[in-house]
Amino acid sequence: DAKTTQPNSMESNEEEPVHLPCNHSTISGTDYIHWYRQLPSQGPEYVIHGLTSNVNNRMASLAIAEDRKSSTLILHRATLRDAAVYYCILRTNFGNEKLTFGTGTRLTIIP
Amino acid sequence: EPEVTQTPSHQVTQMGQEVILRCVPISNHLYFYWYRQILGQKVEFLVSFYNNEISEKSEIFDDQFSVERPDGSNFTLKIRSTKLEDSAMYFCASSEALGVASPLHFGNGTRLTVT
Numbered sequence: 001d002a003k004t005t006q007p008n009s010m011e012s013n014e015e016e017p018v019h020l021p022c023n024h025s026t027i028s029g030t031d032y033i034h035w036y037r038q039l040p041s042q043g044p045e046y047v048i049h050g051l052t053s054n055v056n057n058r059m060a061s062l063a064i065a066e067d068r069k070s071s072t073l074i075l076h077r078a079t080l081r082d083a084a085v086y087y088c089i090l091r092t093n094f095g096n097e098k099l100t101f102g103t104g105t106r107l108t109i110i111p
Numbered sequence: 112e113p114e115v116t117q118t119p120s121h122q123v124t125q126m127g128q129e130v131i132l133r134c135v136p137i138s139n140h141l142y143f144y145w146y147r148q149i150l151g152q153k154v155e156f157l158v159s160f161y162n163n164e165i166s167e168k169s170e171i172f173d174d175q176f177s178v179e180r181p182d183g184s185n186f187t188l189k190i191r192s193t194k195l196e197d198s199a200m201y202f203c204a205s206s207e208a209l210g211v212a213s214p215l216h217f218g219n220g221t222r223l224t225v226t
Binding site: 032034036038041042043044045046049087091092093098099100101102103 | 115144146153154155156159167202204210211212214215216217218219220
């Protein structure tokens with residue numbers, strides 16, 4: 001599986017935008033970029049995914065570099081509820097339905 | 112919004128005992144998964160299940176583990192003879208379809224403590 005690299009931790013002020021980076025220099029043409037998050041004492045939660053173009057949904061935006069070797073999850077206005085571990089995961093579009101979690105980025109929101 | 116529910120939230124058992132962890136996936140979902148997370152470690156894949164068959168399993172999922180969909184709503188994980196190292200959070204997940212565009216929906220887990 002192609003690997004991703006994320007910072008271990010990040011801090012952000014409440015009500016400020018947050019940019020969570022992910023490097024995936026060995027990404028293949030069939031890999032989708034997925035983001036999940038895990039709030040304290042909860043199961044992982046789907047956030048967003050994309051292939052080549054930037055994506056927006058009600059939770060976040062995903063900006064994908066032109067060469068696809070990196071991506072950034074953008075939380076437009078962080079709240080305390082966004083404090084979680086954020087996982088950047090590559091999923092290959094050939095029947096590999098499982099997710100392989102790394103260590104993710106632990107996001108702390110400062111009130 | 113529909114959600115995956117897991118019971119019990121916490122299970123304590125003695126080493127060597129059998130445990131069954133229960134999950135009710137989202138009703139129109141067809142693909143089911145079990146993951147586990149040992150305290151302080153990564154979320155690890157155990158098994159995926161579709162059409163009443165295991166479609167993929169990890170090295171962790173040895174003969175002590177089994178899964179079953181006994182009726183149209185439940186999805187269970189059985190550990191036949193628990194070991195201390197089976198202590199972990201166990202997460203059930205389901206997805207509507209196969210493929211990378213179909214997200215997994217996770218439950219909030221069962222904390223298994225083996226003493």
